[in-house]
Amino acid sequence: MNHLNIIATITVKPEYYAAFQPILKKLVEESRKEAGCIHYELNQSISNPNVYVVIETWASQAAIDSHNATPHFVEFATFAKDHVDGLDICVAKPVNF
DSSP: OOOEEEEEEEEEOGGGHHHHHHHHHHHHHHHHTSTTEEEEEEEEOSSOTTEEEEEEEESOHHHHHHHHTSHHHHHHHHHHHHHEEEEEEEEEOOOOO
16 A cells, blocks of 8 residues: 655644634544545644644545645645644655565
8 A cells, every 4th residue: 555644743822722613523523524634633832732643544645635625624734834833744654564
């Protein structure tokens, strides 16, 4: 399988924490329904509740491209633009020995 993984670390500005919750909830729920989504998991840092780590597995780059164009992702990305202190995204492929 040639799937791709995305590991995204999002640091929400503390003053927007509450406002971000419904956006994150919708992002997770709707992303899991997408045809190319194999796995979509939202994690929250134990030491800093403003830090989220999203671990995603997608069937292909085309599935990621489709995901990035969905209304729920666009809503998240638009909100995140001005309301996060940091956003780090790593796209990775499995290593098969």
